[in-house]
Amino acid sequence: MPIKLPFSGRRQSHPTDLWTQCPDCQEMLYNKQLDKNQRVCPRCGHHFRLRVDARIGLLLDRDSFREQDPGLESVDMLGFVDQKPYPERLEAARKGTGVRDAAVWGTGTMSGTKVALCVMDFAFMGGSMGTVVGEKVTRAAEHALAERLPLIIVSASGGARMQEGTLSLMQLAKTVAALGRLQDAGVPFISLMTDPTTGGVFASFAALGDVNLAEPKALIGFAGARVAAGTISEALPEGFQRAEFLFEHGFVDLVVPRPRLRETIVGLLRYLRASTAPDKSSGNGSSPMARPLSYLETLTGREPQEAVRG
């Protein structure tokens, strides 16, 4: 289980927490029942957002999750102040959500298959990717590479964290570079996009799965719909930037309703396994195997073996 910070208070006992209104069909839903139904509206099938621990519980075998690097916390590198200083926003987010930042990673099993899993939490500052999120995704990928475990990343993010400036932007390069090494070494990566997966997260690791999955009606897009509508005068197409739109245009393999998510991934993992007898030169996972060696390389011999962690 991810660590819960101890200061989340007694919010559970407040009566307004008992009921939730479905934004799609307006039905009033009893929270306990909603939780039991994996936070899917029993009437219309609306998928509510899941917090990290619920998502882990949904995907992994019971009690199999071992969180890694739980202590990473963001720092204010720029001295960023908008309407509030960034450290205050971080503190408020930690108190409000009980987690340290917008991602958690660790290892666990799915029907007995060991996997590396990284899950984002939209509740923490809109799931925005700053250095800590980038670091966790990267460490998950590097661990998956070192242990040759299939990697699953569950995205839920508004994009890069503006308060960390270009250092957030650099997390796109950092995570994608790590994934590139993973995929070159023949270790599979499943990207699950949940509501919402936008901006810099969609434009980096989330789009690059060997298999891309999405939850129904999840908002998935590069620019916010308002930006898109404001930039150009044409009306936005129906269902613009929803999971089904992405599916139709060929960027998502499967749109999977939550109750079938686990079995779908378990089924995929029967195919998506790290090659058991890796190419000799990629024994440490750092050597490109998926891409053919260039002609020059076949003349000059294999690239030297070196550890991945530079």
Next chain:
Amino acid sequence: MAEQPAIAVPVGDQVAPPVDQDELRNAVWARVQLARNVHRPHTLELLRAMATDVIQLHGDRLFRDDPAVVGGFCRIDGRRAVFVGHQKGDEVNENVRRNFGMPHPEGYRKAIRLYLLAERLQLPVVTFVDTPGAFPGPASEERGVAEAIARSIQVMAGLRTPIVTVITGEGGSGGALALAVGDVVIALENSVYSVISPEGAASILWRSPGYAQQAAVAMRLTAAEQLALRVIDEVVPEPVGGAHEQPDATARALRSRIAYHLDALAGRDRRTLLDARYARYRRMGEFVTITSAGEPKPERGGWADRFRQFLESGRAAIVGDGVGTLPTDTDLDESDLPLREDV
């Protein structure tokens, strides 16, 4: 590695403590406007002045040729290279044709195609970055601009040939980064680099685009600030008044720096080159590692038990009783402060 050009820019507290907030804001905003100046030399203008034998190549082989991204072969100070860059126009019609330097996915797919061509030919790549961002319209979305950007970043990160990136004007977010994953990233003095446009940041964080200038300051987007943050490696000075005053002089200054870095990178074997590039992006950003959840006193019964359970679940590095203190990872640091990592 590179000699650092002398720059004295009154921006940001890491470079020089700002004396006056208004002055700082004006200075930063003046640079944003210079970076966006319509007469600023763009990729093709710079190449015309700094390179010979320029041959443009067109098309992504999938959909169409995107005029907002140009690329092809060029010779810089005698060195053969593949170039890729954003291209804006310098007057209205041309700017409309170039979509104001905002690429559609096909622009990035053309870039990818050219990177891979360069790898196959073992030619170095020089990229020129100058875009407000990738185009955010429906056409762009339905053809997968996010995927194109992500793929371009991935191809650059693993490309087995040297890459020198020059930020020449606006380095706008992911649409810029897709052309900017270089081994070396240099920037013109009046260029800017940011995760979102100042106007975008202002409307989201201040809820009004009127705060763009404040956002520009807060994001520390000037070249000098980006150098201080080590996002870029070198700032190339511009002529007085900005690059558009003397485009040829600007191009000449850039040419010598590009040639210098191409030569420095040419000597590296490919594994060293790739590992150094991986490490360059791997170290980006800072964070702290707090090795227990012990900031405040427990507010609820049962918390201590749950915490103890967590301790026993195998985190060997945890020290101290974890209550009321901020213990650190003693393997790495003996001080009482949280460990500041710089990976």
